Amino acid sequence: xxxxxxxxxxRTGDTIGIVSPSDPVTGKLHLEELEKGIQFLKNMGFxxxxxxxxxxxxxxxxxxDINEFFINKNITAIISTQGGDSAQHLLPxxxxxxxxxxxxxxxxxxxxxxxxxxxxxxxxxxxxxxxxVRYCFGKYPMLEVPSPPDYGxxxxxxxxxxxxxxxxxxxxxxxxxxxxxxxxxxxxxNIRCLLKIxxxxxxxxFQDAILVLEALRITEDQCVTYFNELKALGIFNKIKGVIVGxxxxxxxxxxxxxxxxxxxxxxxxxxxxxxxxxxxFGHNTPNTVLPIGVRVEMDANDKKIAILGQCVK
Numbered sequence: 471x472x473x474x475x476x477x478x479x480x481r482t483g484d485t486i487g488i489v490s491p492s493d494p495v496t497g498k499l500h501l502e503e504l505e506k507g508i509q510f511l512k513n514m515g516f517x518x519x520x521x522x523x524x525x526x527x528x529x530x531x532x533x534x535d536i537n538e539f540f541i542n543k544n545i546t547a548i549i550s551t552q553g554g555d556s557a558q559h560l561l562p563x564x565x566x567x568x569x570x571x572x573x574x575x576x577x578x579x580x581x582x583x584x585x586x587x588x589x590x591x592x593x594x595x596x597x598x599x600x601x602x603v604r605y606c607f608g609k610y611p612m613l614e615v616p617s618p619p620d621y622g623x624x625x626x627x628x629x630x631x632x633x634x635x636x637x638x639x640x641x642x643x644x645x646x647x648x649x650x651x652x653x654x655x656x657x658x659x660n661i662r663c664l665l666k667i668x669x670x671x672x673x674x675x676f677q678d679a680i681l682v683l684e685a686l687r688i689t690e691d692q693c694v695t696y697f698n699e700l701k702a703l704g705i706f707n708k709i710k711g712v713i714v715g716x717x718x719x720x721x722x723x724x725x726x727x728x729x730x731x732x733x734x735x736x737x738x739x740x741x742x743x744x745x746x747x748x749x750x751f752g753h754n755t756p757n758t759v760l761p762i763g764v765r766v767e768m769d770a771n772d773k774k775i776a777i778l779g780q781c782v783k
Contacts, residue, residue: 472594474763477547477573479782480630482515484546487539488603490524490532492581493554495604503608504551510607511549514623519544524551533563536585540565540572547630550602553580558666560585566592575630575782578602580686580753583659588672590657590763596781599659599682599751600759601626609754622756629759635777638758642749644773647731650744652711653767653778656760658682661696668703676708680766684715684752685730693733701737711744711768713775716752744770 480486488508495504508518521535539545561584570593577598578586586597601607601622621641628634657674658664658681667673688696700706714731721729731747738745746768750758761781768775 474779475570475573475593475595476780476783477575477596479633480516480547480575482631483517485517485519485544486511487519487521487535487542487545487548488524488551489521489535489539489548490526490551491536491560491578491585492550492557493552494525494527494532495551496525500552500604504604505608507603507606507608511603514627529556529559530563533560536560537563537565537568540569540574545574547575547577550578550582550585552602552604553578553582553660553663555581557581557584557663561588561672564588569593570595577630577759579684579751579757580605580660581663583663584667584672586659586762587657587664587674588667591672591674594763596761596763598630598759598781599762600629601757605753606757622758625758629761629781633780633782635780638750638775638777640748640750640773641756641758644749645731645747646770646773647714647735647745647747648743649771650711650742651767651769651771652680652744653765654678654680654710656680656682656762656764656766659684659762661685662688665696665699668699676705679709680711680713680768681705681709682713682715682751682760683730685717685719686753687719688717688730690728690733693730694737697734697737706738706741706743709743711746711770713768714745714747716749716755718753718755721749722754744768746770746773746775748773748775
């Protein structure tokens, strides 16, 4: 396995490039949220440069923004505008050699799961599952969830600016689903999107991984379908543990029904790896910043997660 590649940390005054690795930003409300997200980043002390194709319906054009920002010496970090359902269509147009030769912070969530895991697989670069510009930072002040004020902002600064590792701060309640302790490489993200790159050259190696999973809208039947796919691919034989994030539809709309972590626990009974349920990453919740590709330790007994390796330099 190639040595882990660390991007440079962010510093106050640096320029953040924003790109659309999945769907383009369209519609009045989404454009307004994007502007709020850009202002949020500016208020934290950063400059922001938007890719010229973030509104384009052409996957090639949106991929060009990513390619150009990786080689642009004035851009320190690249953050996704939002998710969607088209990230896989950009992958053939990404210039992997340029990306590998110019390591930078790359962050997003939802369908950006595709891009994050693909970049890590192709370049060994640490990438980050965390808040995007429109969907998270643009809606952040309006999120009606019981979390400490500015949790997502502080996690962003701690991980990407201050290079803090160690125990992940808890924003909301955590639950031991299956007890145990494990350590491994952090991989994953949105379960539906992650499955899109399985059996492709962009799929990371899940051997001895700690798998993180989240979803926006998902049913019990879909959980079983997705878990069957992971089982058929041999993923459950390889991983050391699972951390389940915030599952919006199940937790908010159907809180009294079976939750993803319960279904997963029953489905994987024969594997025995620890499962920890947290609410600190996902859709419609303030997000911590999870370093994809870095070694972490999970303790489902004490409901703790610790980042063991450096994420930025």
